[in-house]
Amino acid sequence: MSVFQIDFGDTPDTPSRVVGIDLGTTNSLVAYLDLTAPHVIPGTNGSPIVPSVVHFPKSGEPVVGAEAQEALLTDPVNTVYSAKRLMGRGAADVAGELALLPFAMAEGSESVIRLAVGGRQLTPPEISAYVLRQLKQNAEAFLNETITQAVITVPAYFNDAQRQATKDAGRIAGLDVLRLVNEPTAAALAYGLDKRRNGTIAVYDFGGGTFDISILKLEEGLFEVLATNGDTHLGGDDIDDLLLRIALEDVATEWGRDLSADHEAVQRLRRAVINAKHELSTLPAATITLDYQGLEYRRNLPRDVFEKLITPIIDRTLAPCRACMADAGVTPEQIDEVVLVGGSTRIPLVRQAVRALFKSEPHTELNPDEVVALGAAVQAGILSGEVEDQLLLDVTPLSLGLETMGGVVTKLILRNSTIPASATEQFTTAVDGQRNVLIHVLQGEREMVRDCRSLARFDLKDIDPVMAGMARIEVRFLIDANGILNVSAKDLRTGKEQSVEIKPSYGLTDEQVEAMILESFDKAEADFNERQVREARVEADRILAAVDKAKQSDAWFDLPAEEQTSVDKAINELHLSYHGDDHVLIQSKMEALDLASRGLAENMMNSAVRNVLKGTKIE
């Protein structure tokens, strides 16, 4: 038991723990901060890594993680992976990607994607919520307390809709998301905790599905992000897809059979190319192996061929790095340290590219799979007040603008502005008696509306009917510390708050999220209870087996008859409660059996001591 264990009690005034969650494209982790350092939390299988995969079986509850990963082979159409790539996006955005994924999109997915899995229709936030719920459960089991608050990390280059979708996922999972933290910034926090030095650092974060580069200045515990850049659709997945496409063609030539429509074969081959990719990080060559329906495929892949294939993908990370340095106003020589984050940075060619670009040896002391979750736990500690000497000043990755005449975007808040950041703009009416003004807000760096990402339309409603041009509505655009836009408006003539209706271009409305929370709440309660019952039964099995064994010993026969009766009675009652679904009852029956069997235990102890003493006498 940890010496630091403190009982916070259950009174609502005492703050509960805040955990840090890395919700990744491929893998997710949860971490917590104790008095010494952040730690990742292991799941029931002992590993802290929960694959971000959810299986929706035809009947029964969805399965998350390693178990679901197995279902990728057996039930691919009902198993969702890489849901993060779909977060905050519309059907048109992901058409290309979905072609490679086995699961199907439901009708009416223009602004929010709905996947048809397990006979249901689910949005990416709902799917991610299953992963989050699993992490929450792992943390609750490990820390033995209820977890309701979390910090969740997102790619730095995530836009407003993608951030909002992540926050929605947290809410659906029953988590109060205190903060969204950018993944590279979180990684810097995890590193900074040991170092406590001043300087400029670059974080190169190449994960499963996203690429981020951030440049930070560290000064006296203050982590100030100078600039960030990236690509939310660039990661290890792209390498897998490339190798998979080549292998599929290769198999087709060799076997004379096109497997690309066979989901199971594709998933097996995908796993084979991923294995080869992993091996190539340490070995000079690897073999892509597929045994399927009595056929055998073997392809030797030397590292130099692999590197030649993936060079274009690695090169795509370099332009954002250069742009980021330019925005931060630093040269490679001015960067003191480079930190590597994300599984894809294990690839030797990636390390070589980073070394060449930044002209320094990158840091790899912390596990690149864990460093983001560890940093999220540090940020959780900052928010809960446990960490007082550190603070993060992050930036917004994309410029925010308004649509003006002729489809032109007028920038309001420029990219790399420290958040929270705000801008105000005055609006008026064009026609006498006009009651509404519609404002179109976009994100992006380009000049024209069609080249930027539509964020939302804000409808200023119930404006006092006055002559054209007389209305004066001041609208305040505020990007909060999560990088999410908040809009408020004031009628300057009356000084009254002006009502604003938000129509998000991509993503769920507040009402939809509320409905999902309500729906999942009962389920989550049921899930939680079921798990507790399951755990109680495992414990009961252990106790019953132990008592059974004791009953075979001399100690049992030495026990007074009335004590034997009370033990038997307690066993019976535990058996009866065992099949019910009340874990509290099972617990209390276990305690009753423990109490009833104290005499038996004492007898066993004594006879054990006697046996030992006898043994020594013989010698």
Add this chain to the structure above:
Amino acid sequence: MRLWDLLYRMKALPAEYFAVFGISPQLALDLPELQRQFYVLSKLHHPDRFARASADEQRYALDFTSLLNDAWRVFRDPVGRAEYLLKLRGYDTADGRTNTVPAELLEEVFELNMALEEARDGDSGAKKQVAEALTHFTALRQGLDVERDHLFAAYDASPADTHLEALRSLLNRRRYIDNLVRDAQQALS
């Protein structure tokens, strides 16, 4: 309502950027010192410090910190700072847009435009001309920045409207030259 919630509700936000830093409106700011202040105020007011405070305290932290960030962003750029003070004093600064060519530059601008057009058509001799113009206008801009710093000091010593008027016309000229420099750089890249 608890007393401290009430106090937070009554706490007013600074009305303008200078008040955020607790200084009177001025132009010649000591940037390293202002940055130190920015860090100190960030540590005091950042929303991360109030994640578990009441809704009112959280709101204040968010509003104050966004003002602080906006103020620091504007102040660390001398041009942004001057434009902000002009606006605060009721001068229209044309919001960064200007079309009138400063009279003394008419001839040079005409020549540059010719050269730019020829350079676009692939005339290498014109490129040399553009490069020369770029050097010329960059030097001109540097001269304006020296003049600007004098005006900053003069205004801080005695905040008279004449200084602000001079500053406004200087900024207009500078903005125009800025655009010329940008166009010339684009033509050369």
